Structure formats: structure tokens, C-alpha cells
Amino acid sequence: MKNAKIAYSLFFFNVIYLISLLGYPVVLMLCVFTFDAPTSHDYVSNYITVYIMASYPVAVLLSLSCWIFYHARKFKWALIISNLLLFWIAAFILVGIASSLFSF
Template identity: 40%
Template sequence: MKNPTAFAILLTLNILYGLTLFLYPIMLYMSVFLFDAPSSYRYWGTYAIAFTIMSYPLWPILSLLCWVFYHRGSYKWAYMIANLALVWLLVLILMFIIV
């Protein structure tokens, strides 16, 4: 093991993001209700939020690339790549604030 602290942090983050994928089908099902109002199809924000929610599995999968940087020894990049799912969360919060 090259860096035990980095290994523990990256493993914890990846397990946490992996566990959130179990809740994703429920979140995806609930996103259908964004289009409940009769005029909701007219607003671009509704579609933006729906597509943001649909794109969630991409971020935990991309965060698995942190192990490539870990094995290369660039731990700062590994931490940044591991936290890609948090960028998705920030985008979702901004979508709800803007719309």
C-alpha cells in the first residue's frame, strides 16, 4: 500500500458513493413527478433538473478513476477525482436555486 491514509479516504468515499447508487432508482422514480403540473413541460428548468438527476450514476462511476491516480502516486488528483460526485450535488443544488 503506497499511502494508507489516502487509501482509506478513497475507499471510504467510493463505498459511500456506491451505497448511494442503491437509492438512485427511488430518486429517478420521484423525478417523474417534476412533470406533474400541467404547464411544467414549458419550462427549461424542469428538464435541466430531470437530466441532472438522470446523470447521477455517471459521477460515482467516474469517481472510480481516482484509483488510477492513486497508483501513479498523485494523491491530490486522486482526491479531486474521488469527489466528482460532490460536483454533481453542487450542480443539483444550484439547479433548484436557479429554477
């Protein structure tokens, strides 16, 4: 191994992200209920939330590309790419906070 500590952390993050994909179909099916109320189609925040949830597997696949940087000995970039999924989670949380504060 080139850097055992980095390799173990990359493996740990990737396993957790792949395990989280097991519940993804259920969550995606429940996103339909975001538009359950009669006026829910008027709010942009509902659409943003559904698009973020629908693009979740893209983030997981992008985070798996961290091994390309690891093998090129760019360990800092490998860690950044492996934690790319946290931007999706942060965006989801920020949209939830913003929609509770403002009606958009």
C-alpha cells in the first residue's frame, strides 16, 4: 500500500456510502409525497429537494473515483473526492433550513 492510513479511510468512506445506497430506492419513492399537498407544486424548494435526492447515486459514484487520485499519489485530493458526498448532504440540509425560514 502506498499510504495505509489514507487507504483505510477511503475504504471506510466508500463502504458507508455504498451501504447507504441500500435505502436509496425507498427514499426516492417517498420523495413523491413531497408534492402531496395541493399547493406544493408552487414551491421551488420542493423541486430542489427532489433533484438533490435523485442525484444521490451520482455523488456516490463520483466518490468512488477517489481511488484514481490515490493511485496517482494525490492523497489530499483522494480524501476530498471521497468526501464529495458530504456536499450533497449539506445542500439537502441547507435547502431544508432555507425553506423553513423563507417561503420559496
